[in-house]
Amino acid sequence: MLVDTTGLFLSAVGAVAGVVSAYFAYVAVRHQLSRRRRRPVPSIAPPEPVPSAEGGPRYDVFVSYGREDADWVRAFAARLREAGLNVAYDEVVSRPGEIRVHTVEAAIREAAHGLLVFSAASMSSGWVRQEYAALMQSSIESGRLFIPVVVGDVELPEFAATRYFADFRGLDDRSGHDGVYERRVDEIARVLHGR
CATH class of the missing domain: 3.40.50.10140 (Toll/interleukin-1 receptor homology (TIR) domain)
Structure with missing residues (x-):
């Protein structure tokens, strides 16, 4: 009976270890994806008005x-x-x-x-x-x-x-x-x- 309990305990520890490692892998992937989303996107908006020869907008x-x-x-x-x-x-x-x-x-x-x-x-x-x-x-x-x-x-x-x-x-x-x-x-x- 001692062997059966030890085997059950080791199986439980293995399952918990698997879940924990899957969780950390998930967190690492999410972190990488969120870093990609936060990269600045170049703006194509018109910049400030271009000044004329007199210094103001044309x-x-x-x-x-x-x-x-x-x-x-x-x-x-x-x-x-x-x-x-x-x-x-x-x-x-x-x-x-x-x-x-x-x-x-x-x-x-x-x-x-x-x-x-x-x-x-x-x-x-x-x-x-x-x-x-x-x-x-x-x-x-x-x-x-x-x-x-x-x-x-x-x-x-x-x-x-x-x-x-x-x-x-x-x-x-x-x-x-x-x-x-x-x-x-x-x-x-x-x-x-x-x-």
Whole structure:
């Protein structure tokens, strides 16, 4: 009977030793995996605005929009320029033969602030989604202003919805509306000028 008890005891010790060694192997593997996850991922966010020859950003604001809103954006950007702002958007910064993604990326990087025109067209555009991501990340990481401008009946994405938006639904530069359009453009211009 003594032999049977000793064998049982040694079997139990062996089982415990196996469980303990399996646990330590598990901990070692988890530690290695968590170290891999913590490695810094290189950022592809636009850096701080690139200074112009005068020392400030090259553009006061970059405007992102959907193609179908191009006429509205041209008139809107013209009003911002009349208010003394240097406005960048794809049609303004593009030159024949240049690569679109590089040109737009440079304009976003060289702008002090960002503005996105939200409409059904912009919400369904792959280009606008990429520009939105760059503008929002830049706003969060470097404090640049991000201004949502709503021109259509759309639900703002979660991050954009954290900002007060400029409501231009039903308004354009020819709409009259007792000067509401002009007052909203002026308000955006004042904010972008830092006033």
